[in-house]
Amino acid sequence: MLTTESSFSPSAGSTQDPLRLPVAGLTPMTTLDYPGHLACVIFLQGCPLRCGYCHNPGMLASRRGELGEWAEIEAFLRKRRGLLEGVVFSGGEPTLHAELPTAVERAKALGFKVGLHTAGVYPRRLRALLPWLDWVGLDVKGLTDDIDRIVGRRGMAPPHEHSLALLLNSGIAFECRTTVHWRDFDLERLRRLALDLAERGATHYAIQLARTGQCLDARYAAPVPGAPTTSEVEALVSELRPNFQRLTLRQ
Numbered sequence: 051m052l053t054t055e056s057s058f059s060p061s062a063g064s065t066q067d068p069l070r071l072p073v074a075g076l077t078p079m080t081t082l083d084y085p086g087h088l089a090c091v092i093f094l095q096g097c098p099l100r101c102g103y104c105h106n107p108g109m110l111a112s113r114r115g116e117l118g119e120w121a122e123i124e125a126f127l128r129k130r131r132g133l134l135e136g137v138v139f140s141g142g143e144p145t146l147h148a149e150l151p152t153a154v155e156r157a158k159a160l161g162f163k164v165g166l167h168t169a170g171v172y173p174r175r176l177r178a179l180l181p182w183l184d185w186v187g188l189d190v191k192g193l194t195d196d197i198d199r200i201v202g203r204r205g206m207a208p209p210h211e212h213s214l215a216l217l218l219n220s221g222i223a224f225e226c227r228t229t230v231h232w233r234d235f236d237l238e239r240l241r242r243l244a245l246d247l248a249e250r251g252a253t254h255y256a257i258q259l260a261r262t263g264q265c266l267d268a269r270y271a272a273p274v275p276g277a278p279t280t281s282e283v284e285a286l287v288s289e290l291r292p293n294f295q296r297l298t299l300r301q
């Protein structure tokens with residue numbers, strides 16, 4: 051269930067307080083998750099959404115972090131100073147956690163740029179974080195009328211719209227990204243979504259074809275009859291490319 055959104059503040063915790071963030075995983079080095087930067091990715095446990103294609107079902111249930119989980123991450127970050135440029139907070143949905151701002155603040159204090167992966171379901175929390183963020187990857191789940199069906203939760207379009215508007219007005223570098231599963235999309239819907247984002251002012255967009263090896267909803271693991279071919283998708287991406295500064299197809 052989506053938690054009621056309360057705002058949060060990066061100055062909420064002392065830098066000496068132990069944090070209890072539930073860490074679900076760490077990618078120690080990547081060039082893919084924060085475009086143009088050598089970064090690590092910290093995955094936080096818990097997500098209020100239930101996308102059928104979700105390939106991390108084990109990451110969805112929220113929990114309170116154990117003492118020491120974040121301390122281990124912070125020790126890792128201290129050792130990577132000067133080697134990594136950035137730290138990306140991902141999930142799950144990282145803005146679910148009230149202690150995220152303090153973790154962001156600590157990563158900044160260690161000299162890292164900070165990136166955030168979010169589905170934008172908590173816009174007030176996103177707004178509170180914006181002054182500390184260097185880059186955001188915003189999941190755009192679908193057209194307004196399709197979002198609730200795709201994420202398996204009602205009422206998700208308005209907060210997402212709000213988050214997109216915040217980012218468009220923030221001056222912060224960000225990328226919209228859409229995971230496309232052909233149970234949720236057809237080429238025309240994808241075209242309309244991309245053109246809508248371009249019209250609103252999004253300049254960086256990534257279309258990511260869903261991985262189907264392990265899905266929250268088993269039906270998403272099965273082939274979709276009539277799904278577009280790779281060449282049809284690539285042709286659409288070529289057609290859309292002039293509308294963006296950067297349009298990436300990840301497959």
Ligand code: SF4
Nearest residue numbers: 097099100101104142
């Ligand atoms: S794919 Fe959907 S359900 Fe899975 S972590 Fe991302 S937002 Fe949550």
